[in-house]
Amino acid sequence: MAVAEFIPSSSLNKRTSLYSSQLSYVSTQISHQRRLSVRSLPRTNYSSQICCSVTSKEAQAPTVVQADDPKKKNECYGVFCLTYDLKAEEETGSWKKMISVAVSGAAGMIANHLLFKIASGEVFGPDQPIALRLLGSERSLQALEGVAMELEDSLYPLLREVNIGTDPYEVFQDAEWALLIGAKPRGPGMERAGLLDINGQIYAAQGKALNAVASPNVKVIVVGNPCNTNALICLKNAPNIPAKNFHALTxxxxxxxxxxxxxxxxxxxxxxxxxxxxxxxxxxxxxxxxxxxxxxxxxxxxxxxxxxxxxxxxxxxxxxxxxxxxxxxxxxxxxxxxxxxxxxxxxxxxxxxxxxxxxxxxxxxxxxxxxxxxxxxxxxxxxxxxxxxxxxxxxxxxxxxxxxxxxxxxxxxxxxxxxxxxxxxxxxxxxxxxxxxxxxx
Amino acid sequence: MAVAEFIPSSSLNKRTSLYSSQLSYVSTQISHQRRLSVRSLPRTNYSSQICCSVTSKEAQAPTVVQADDPKKKNECYGVFCLTYDLKAEEETGSWKKMISVAVSGAAGMIANHLLFKIASGEVFGPDQPIALRLLGSERSLQALEGVAMELEDSLYPLLREVNIGTDPYEVFQDAEWALLIGAKPRGPGMERAGLLDINGQIYAAQGKALNAVASPNVKVIVVGNPCNTNALICLKNAPNIPAKNFHALTxxxxxxxxxxxxxxxxxxxxxxxxxxxxxxxxxxxxxxxxxxxxxxxxxxxxxxxxxxxxxxxxxxxxxxxxxxxxxxxxxxxxxxxxxxxxxxxxxxxxxxxxxxxxxxxxxxxxxxxxxxxxxxxxxxxxxxxxxxxxxxxxxxxxxxxxxxxxxxxxxxxxxxxxxxxxxxxxxxxxxxxxxxxxxxx
The missing domain is CATH 3.90.110.10 (Lactate dehydrogenase/glycoside hydrolase, family 4, C-terminal)
Incomplete structure (x- = not known):
């Protein structure tokens, strides 16, 4: 794993095959050792530019621009783009290995309660560092930045990374938990069948994305309604993930x-x-x-x-x-x-x-x-x-x-x-x- | 304290002098031992009727109707009106003595985040049983009931009492912490002086109420703006509480x-x-x-x-x-x-x-x-x-x-x-x- 030293994990995430779960696994391990330096990124083939300020002028989410594949970008937010030495804390035995938790519908009200509970240690324990990967819609991207700002201001010691984005293939990368809250609300006069179809499409797409880029043993909790059948659709579209790993929230x-x-x-x-x-x-x-x-x-x-x-x-x-x-x-x-x-x-x-x-x-x-x-x-x-x-x-x-x-x-x-x-x-x-x-x- | 056995604490709260801090103190101690039985309340001089159901039909907050003084009522909510034997758990040494935490502006968004953190044990620790006393306006009383319902549905083992009300003289009774979030927002064109006056009046009244009925060593955190001067007004109106106990949130x-x-x-x-x-x-x-x-x-x-x-x-x-x-x-x-x-x-x-x-x-x-x-x-x-x-x-x-x-x-x-x-x-x-x-x- 010596290769990871001073190389941004984000650049390592840029895969020749986006769908290789083996590579996905390697990336998870490497990301624990990453030591991003904002000011002096190594100029290797994998070099990236990371913007980390959070002023109103620089309103866009900080973006990792990857030289050789501009489409595959990895977004981090503000202070969460910064240097930290989690490895040292893991080595002292005081902290577990960091886990990545992906949340869809992350700009909504349920997530607004949930994310702070996860970041506080209440969910996974006081010795479990967390990376949050937040998925929203294009429409909610500004609100997602607001959520990331409030997470920054909360100074949770366990919260080490916050990424935000609108593409499940990016946001779900290496996720060990996927909490799928996002769903379209039922429009006026819409039948349950109509709701099944519009949300089913979302969950089919997210299942495919999880299958491609998440940790192969990711645990998935579907909250968006109709959640049982959404979970079924999701697992059917993720054949490489054990079907047992999918839950519908009751x-x-x-x-x-x-x-x-x-x-x-x-x-x-x-x-x-x-x-x-x-x-x-x-x-x-x-x-x-x-x-x-x-x-x-x-x-x-x-x-x-x-x-x-x-x-x-x-x-x-x-x-x-x-x-x-x-x-x-x-x-x-x-x-x-x-x-x-x-x-x-x-x-x-x-x-x-x-x-x-x-x-x-x-x-x-x-x-x-x-x-x-x-x-x-x-x-x-x-x-x-x-x-x-x-x-x-x-x-x-x-x-x-x-x-x-x-x-x-x-x-x-x-x-x-x-x-x-x-x-x-x-x-x-x-x-x-x-x-x-x-x-x- | 044998007197407390099978006598609802709510009836003991009915005081000849509402402003006696000695009596207030006794009531705090007794409330730990209370064993309300919903079905077979003892028909003593202190007998009360408590409604505890939470159906939509019985929409009003359950109310303790006190025979000899209908004005002084103590409101509990739903499942929090029920029997529990906290004393036994305190005696085993696994739990501390319960504390009462009063929150104003309890139907607002800040409180909606805060109350669940307090109830979860995140704030006062995993061995500290909590009674929440929630203050709202007449306008927000229905919303307060909604908050109490969500607290019920959260099944927090440390949360043993939830009272809701609109009168600070009732809600602040025996409070050991008062988290004063409620404040009027600044209207269009209102100067800071105007805001100081309308919110100052609220904080003067709440200071008087704390002085009269809260625990004599209550800690007060003022969040409502302008919070420093609101805190000053509050402490000036509560001469029996140490001035050192008042905080403005920065x-x-x-x-x-x-x-x-x-x-x-x-x-x-x-x-x-x-x-x-x-x-x-x-x-x-x-x-x-x-x-x-x-x-x-x-x-x-x-x-x-x-x-x-x-x-x-x-x-x-x-x-x-x-x-x-x-x-x-x-x-x-x-x-x-x-x-x-x-x-x-x-x-x-x-x-x-x-x-x-x-x-x-x-x-x-x-x-x-x-x-x-x-x-x-x-x-x-x-x-x-x-x-x-x-x-x-x-x-x-x-x-x-x-x-x-x-x-x-x-x-x-x-x-x-x-x-x-x-x-x-x-x-x-x-x-x-x-x-x-x-x-x-």
């Missing part, structure tokens, strides 16, 4: 379900465990009270009101977003960001003994008899290594089975509707009515 | 100054230390490069460009907010919230050896020859006990002296302008031109 639903069970039982929410959201992040989702526990007891032993459990509980969980918009005047960006943090932490810290969490994952090999080849929220446990296994010790009754079936049917219908985006032929759309959750776009 | 300016010095020197921001913001949080503020250090060396040894230090540096720090609004389209809520976190953490964790932080504090007894009886940003160190001492080892030159003098003159003029709010006679306003920082309201 954690906010799980958190809301825990809160509602706590309220009904009259206990604090830390006493509620083993809550699963089954299925699609839509109104067909199934918050599972059959397997959930309160103070270690079955929910049905604690909450005797079966009518409430079967009829009101799910509705309360699902209407939460709508009530919130009504009160707060905007969607629940802060608690969505918290639930993304929870979803990541559940994968990077060992699951507490006896408990589990739920996340939308690929169904192949599932032990529940759920149709294969869709992304379905199911109960999982993790050793804290970024991976997970499905929980086997769950029970079903006819009520739970029938509701899971309905969500499964919906996801199979959504899948037929995006066949053109998953490489499986011609799309046929026979979706049921509008199943968007209230308060979501 | 930490965002300090963070921005560190970032700009890092950029200019071409080093990462963690190498910059001993930065002071002197004076008013306005364009007369003085970012001090004479005492600041980079990699342990005097800034002037590292940055030889004196013209940049004397002319451009301060401007870059001060124009940051304006550039940010231009790019991001709104003011810097996220990094302001981060700087409030930094300001609190600087008081509750020991200052690193040899370094310091700056905060706007009461000038009486200062060793720098700055006029007494104003709130002025100065360098401080803390043992981590919530208190601080002014740093003696600072040097001055004519340039620094003259600039500090200008900010001092401005604050003395602001003080004359609010004499009617500090109990010092008739206001005389002879303020210089507009010294609001760009990007602030």
């Amino acid at each position: 954690r906010l639903d799980e958190n809301r379900a825990k809160c509602q069970l706590a309220l009904k039982a009259g206990v604090f929410y830390d006493k509620v465990s083993n809550v699963t959201i089954w299925g699609n992040h839509s109104t067909t989702q199934v918050p599972d009270f059959l397997n959930a526990k309160i103070n270690g007891l079955s929910v049905k032993e604690v909450i005797k009101d079966t009518k409430w459990l079967e009829e009101e509980f799910t509705e309360k969980v699902q209407k939460r977003g709508g009530v919130l918009i009504q009160k707060w005047g905007r969607s629940s960006a802060a608690s969505t960001a918290v639930s993304i943090v929870d979803a990541i932490r559940s994968l990077v810290t060992p699951t507490p003994e006896g408990d589990w969490f739920s996340t939308g994952v690929y169904t192949n090999g599932n032990p529940y008899g759920i149709a294969e080849d869709i992304v379905f929220s199911m109960p999982c446990r993790s050793k804290g290594d970024g991976d997970y296994e499905l929980v086997k010790e769950v029970i079903f009754d006819d009520y739970l089975r029938s509701r899971i079936k309905k969500s499964e049917d919906e996801l199979l219908a959504e899948k037929r509707c995006v066949a053109h985006l998953t490489g499986e032929g011609i799309a046929v759309c026979d979706l049921p009515g509008d199943t968007m959750l209230p308060g979501e776009m | 930490r965002l300016d300090e963070n921005r100054a560190k970032c700009q010095l890092a950029l200019k020197a071409g080093v990462f921001y963690d190498k910059v230390s001993n930065v002071t913001i002197w004076g008013n949080h306005s364009t007369t503020q003085v970012p001090d490069f004479l005492n600041a250090k980079i990699n342990g060396l005097s800034v002037k040894e590292v940055i030889k460009d004196t013209k940049w230090l004397e002319e451009e540096f301060t401007e870059k720090v001060q124009k940051r907010g304006g550039v940010l609004i231009q790019k991001w389209g709104r003011s810097s809520a996220a990094s302001t919230a981060v700087s409030i976190v930094d300001a609190i953490r600087s008081l509750v964790t020991p200052t690193p050896e040899g370094d310091w932080f700056s905060t706007g504090v009461y000038t009486n007894g200062n060793p720098y020859g700055i006029a007494e009886d104003i709130v002025f940003s100065m360098p401080c160190r803390s043992k981590g006990d919530g208190d601080y001492e002014l740093v003696k080892e600072v040097i001055f030159d004519d340039y620094l002296r003259s600039r500090i003098k200008k900010s001092e003159d401005e604050l003395l003029a602001e003080k004359r302008c609010v004499a009617h709010l500090t109990g010092e006679g008739i206001a005389v306003c002879d303020l210089p031109g507009d010294t609001m920082l760009p990007g602030e309201m």
